[in-house]
Amino acid sequence: MRKVIFVVISLAIGVFIGNHLNHFLAIKIKDKKLPQPLKNINETTPRTLKLRMVDMGGVGIVTNPKDWGNSYSHNTRRFENVFLTEEPFVSREAFEKVFVDYCKYIDHTAALGFNAIEIPGFLKLVDFKLLGSGREVYAPDSVYIKRHEVLRHFYRRFFDYAQQKNMQVFLKTDMVALNGALKKYFHKNIGSLDVENKKFWTVYQKGLQELFTHFPQVRGMIIRVGEAGAVYNRPGYDYGSELLVRSITSVQKMLRAFLEVAEQNKRFIMFRTWSVGVGEVGHMHTNPHDYKKVLGELDSENLIISTKLCQGDFWNHLPLNPTLFRGKHKRVVELQARREFEAFNVIPNYLGPLHHTALNSFLQHNENIHGIWLWTQSGGPLRRGPMMTYPFHGLWLWTDANVYSSAMIAQNPHEPVEKWTRSWVAQNFGEDEKVITTMCELLQDSHQITAQGLTIPTFARKYIVGLGLEVPPVIYCYWDIVDSSTSIASHLYFVSRNNIDETISEIFALLHKIKEKRKAFSIIKPKITKGRHWLPAIERSLAYQENLFETLAYHKKFLLKFYQWVDNGGTKDNWRKAIESYHRARKTHYEKYKGNLDFPAYNFTLADFGSHQALKSLWVIWLARILVIAILTILVLYYKGKDFLASTAVIATLLLWLFTSFTAPTFSCINTIAFIIYFVGLKKWIVPRTHFSKTMLPLIIFSxxxxxxxxxxxxxYFWLNFWTNDSFRLLLCGVSSLCILGHICIVLTNNFHQSCPKLLMVLGVLLVFYGSVFTIGGFENMLACFNDELLAIPGMTSRILGITTHLNIPTVLPYYVLYMGATLCALGIIPCLRKGSIK
Known part of the structure; x- marks a missing residue:
C-alpha cells in the first residue's frame, strides 16, 4: 500500500510541476493588426510636429577597419579617440576633426528641417558641488574634477554651435549612471544602490541642477532605464551604467526628483518607455495598462514621454505602439532610419510609407503627439554591421532616403508620402521620368521585401507568445545572427507546420522579385544623371541582398523540412537535400562577403551548429536504439550483480553525451564529473553492495x-515536443519525478539515520562543485557557453543584456549554491563524525 501511495504522490508532484511548466511554455497564436496605409488623412488641420530631433549620426565614430566586425557591444564608442582616460583628457587634434564633422552634420540636418539634437552626456559634466559641502563625491584635487572641467569646455562648443543653427540640445543618459567615486559615496552614505530611497535620487537631482546651471543651452535631459550594463559600457573607462531601475516606485521617485529641477529651470525631462520586459516596469513600453500604472500619476508640462513607433523594438511585422494613441503626456515618437534588424540598411529598405502611416495614425487619435526623434545611426551592435556612418562613410544612401522622408513627413504629415519619395529620387538621381518611376518603385517595395527576406513570413505575421514571453517576429534572424536554437526552430515550425510547402514557395518567390529589381535598375542605370558615384555601391548592395536572401531561403527550407521530418517521420531525403543546398549557399556567401566591411557576411555559426547536429541525428538514433538494447541486457544479466552500479554510471554518462549529439563538450564534461562524484559517493558511503540493483533501478528506468x-x-524529437507539446511535458515531469524521488526514497530507506546525513553530504559536494564551476567560469559566461552548445534558447539572449537579465536570474545564484552546498555538507558531516561512520 505504501508503494502505491508513494507512486501517487510522486506522479502528483510531477503533474504539478508539469502544469506550471505548461503554463509558462504555452504557445498562443493570434493574428496581428499590421499598419496599413491610411486612406483618409485630415488635410484641413495640418500639424507640423514641434520637436524634430535627431541623434548625432556618425559624428565622433572612428571607422577603423581593424576594429570592425568583431563585437556585439552596444557601446558606439563615440568620441573614444577624443576623450582620453588620462590628462589632458581631450585630444585637441581629434576634437577639431570631430567638430568639423559635427558642424557639417548640424548644417545638413538643420537644412532638412530638424530643430533638435540628442547628445550623450551627463555624469562626465557634473561635480555634485551642490551636494552637502560640495566635496561629498569628489575631493577638490580629484582627477574627476579635472576631467569634468576640461570636458565641459569642449561640450560647450557643441552646444553653442547647435544653438547658432536653432537646434535645441537634449543630453542623454542611462540610469543608473555610475562611476567608482559615486558608488563609494552611495555605499558610504546610503548603504547600497537603493533606487527606491529618496536620498539616492537627491544626489542626481543636485547633479542635474548643476548641469542646467552650467549649460543654459541644454533644453532637457533624456533618460533611459531599460538597457544598461557591460554591453553598453566602455571597457577601461570609469563611467558606465547599471540596470537597477526596475520597479514602479523607483521610476516614479526618479522622475519626480528630476522633474522638480526641470520645472524650476524651465527645462524638460524626456523619459523613454523602452524597458525590454525587465522588472516590474518591463511592459510599460507596449502595454497601455502598465504605461498608465507606471506614469499615470505623473503630471507635468516639463515631462515628455518618448516611445518607439511599434509594439516592440524596431522590428518589422509589428502593430503600431498602442500607448501612443492615448495619454495626457507630451509624446515623442522614436524612429530608426538605419534599421538595425534589417541588414543595418545596407540594402534598399525605405521606411517612408511606414513612418507616414504611423505618424498620421497617432496624430488622428492623440493631440499630445509632440514630435519625433529620428535615429540616423543609433541602435544595435554598431560594429557587427557594415562600416557605415551617416552621412560620412560607407553606403549611407538608403538611410538618407529615410532621414529625408521622415523630416518632410514630420513637417507636413498630411502630404502624401509619394511626394517625398519622388523628391528624394529626383534630387539624388536626376529628373528622367523612367529613372524616377523605377527608383520610386524600388524604394516603395523595398521594406516589404527586406522584412520577408529576413523572417519566416508565416511566423512573422502572427502574434506568438511562447517561452513565457512574446516572441519577436525577427527572432529567426536577429541582427546578423541566424538562429538555430531548438526553442525558436520548434516554434517556427509549429506555427508553419500546416502549410510548409506554401511557406517555402513564398520564401523562394521573393528571390524572383529581387532579381527583377536588379534587372530594372540595370536598365535605367545609363539614364541616371545625378549621384553617379553611388552606382557601383548600389549594384553591390542589390547583389548582396540577393545572395544573402538566397542563403537564408535555403536555410529556412532545411529548417522547416527537417522539423517536419522530426515531427512526422517519413523520408529523410527532402531535408538532406535541403541541407546540402544550404551548405553550398552559405559557402558561397562566406566566399563573397567574409571580411567585407561594407557588405559583411551574416553570422551563420549557430545555424551551422544546428545543421551539423541535424546531420548526426541518424546515427544518434541508432546509437540510442543500441543503448536501449544494452540497458535491457544489463537488467537481465547484471541486475543482481556487483557491476550494476558501474553499469548504471556508464549508461548515464553515455546517455548524456548522446543526448547532446557529442557536440557539447563543456556541458557534458562538467556533468560527467558530477555523475562520477555522485556515483562514487553512493558506492563508498551510502549504498550497501547488496542494495546496488534496487537503488539504481529508478535511474536505469529513467535512462x-x-x-x-x-x-x-x-x-x-525530444526538444520539439518539450517546447511545443503539453502532454509530453506532463509525461516527462511525471516520469522524472517518479524515478528521481524513487531513487532517493530507496537510498534513504536503507538505514535512514546513516544514509540521510551521507546523502546530504554527497549532494552538498555536488552543489559546491556546480557553484564553483559557475563562480570561477563566470555565471553569465557559463550559461552562454552551455546555451550555445545545447541550442536551447535564442543565442541573441546572451549577446544583448545576457541570459541572467533576460530570464531574471539573480547573478549571485552561484554563491547561494555554494553556501547551500557547504551547509548541506556541514549538516551531513557532523552526525557522521559523531558516529564515526565516514571511512
Missing part, C-alpha cells in the same frame, strides 16, 4: 525512457 525518445527521431 531507458530518454533512450526510447531519442531512438525515435533523435534529440530534436
Amino acid at each position: 531507458m525512457f530518454i533512450c526510447v525518445i531519442l531512438s525515435l527521431r533523435g534529440p530534436f
